[in-house]
Amino acid sequence: MTNSLINTMTIDSLKLPFSFAGEFVLLTLSDVVALFKVDNSFKTKFYTMFIVESGFGKLIIDNEVHDLKKGRVFFINYNQVFRLTEAENFKGEAVLFTRSFYNLIYTGNRKIKNDTAFSHLPSFMDFSKSDLVNFRAGINDIKKEFTQPEVLSKEIICLLLKASMLKYIRKTDNANYIDFKTNRKSNYIEQFKNLVEIHFKELKRTSDYSEKLTISANYLNALIKEKLDISAENVIQNRVILEAERLLLNTDLSVTEISFELGFSDKSHFGKYFKKITQESPNNFRKKFL
Known part of the structure; x- marks a missing residue:
């Protein structure tokens, strides 16, 4: 790097x-x-x-x-x-x-x-x-x-x-x-994705975003599942992991520094989160690509 x-x-x-x-x-x-x-x-x-x-x-x-x-x-x-x-x-x-x-x-x-x-x-x-x-x-x-x-x-x-x-x-x-069309459901989905882009570091629960959209978490999750075939939580997780991968591959920041950058309280919490989604530790991911 x-x-x-x-x-x-x-x-x-x-x-x-x-x-x-x-x-x-x-x-x-x-x-x-x-x-x-x-x-x-x-x-x-x-x-x-x-x-x-x-x-x-x-x-x-x-x-x-x-x-x-x-x-x-x-x-x-x-x-x-x-x-x-x-x-x-x-x-x-x-x-x-x-x-x-x-x-x-x-x-x-x-x-x-x-x-x-x-x-x-x-x-x-x-x-x-x-x-x-x-x-x-x-x-x-x-x-x-x-x-x-x-x-x-x-x-x-x-x-x-x-x-x-x-x-x-x-x-x-x-x-x-x-065939990009506009309707209320599409608006909610686009607003949700935009909010995730802005707040993924500090907000990691579906309910955090449903509150901002003034709809229920269950309804938001149903909309996302219908359109994207994954849950709202998966969308949030994927954005966090994408940013983690960017930092792991393109910087020499330590895993601890990256965990704080992404809003985690400690390295251990971040490591468990990353491994749950990618099936490997942050360090192993970095080593594999480098």
Whole structure:
């Protein structure tokens, strides 16, 4: 491991010559390699899309290793930990944008009016030559508005960005994304997942979240089970374990330090929690991957 801590980045912290108020920027992939130094681990407070034209290397997102190759488009969500390795001769572009920028324009259509449809999107999609030409046309339009900003450029980029994300979502061919519909049940589920993302370190019981949603724990659990085929408690546990794995693989923090970081009272409690879900101790998990 190269870091004692995962580097948390915002668009502002990149200290670029120009961005739209720290909410949107378009870069070349060579710039990305320079900014996100190879073999360092990063967690970003923005969405990242990589469009690879040429070059080779690997992109590790959480504990999954992906090849960087021509025609592959990557999408990195908020708070995912990623690391570039063996990166050479990259050509392509990267689009970095925040939730607030994506939600700048309200369209009235829930598929594109906010970013809830981004939840659990695949980390990459492989585009055919013709599909990539079509996809890149939208990115090129974004680039023109960004490099030569005029009146309403932010709004135009926002709409073009929504179109690009819809193309990515359509490419998944997954009905759960394409047929994203709004109803009260879906709202509760999305609110629950958002609350877990914010509070998983201090709140680990289903009842903690049902109280915030002003519904019963049994009803919340039934909704989650119906939609996700796992319990609400499993959703919370999976988020805690994901963060634990990120810290174990990308930092040299001790297991004790990680347990406190994740809101556990002591190392023993954390160790039992981790082993119950993964069937191995935190130390064994770290050793296995390193």
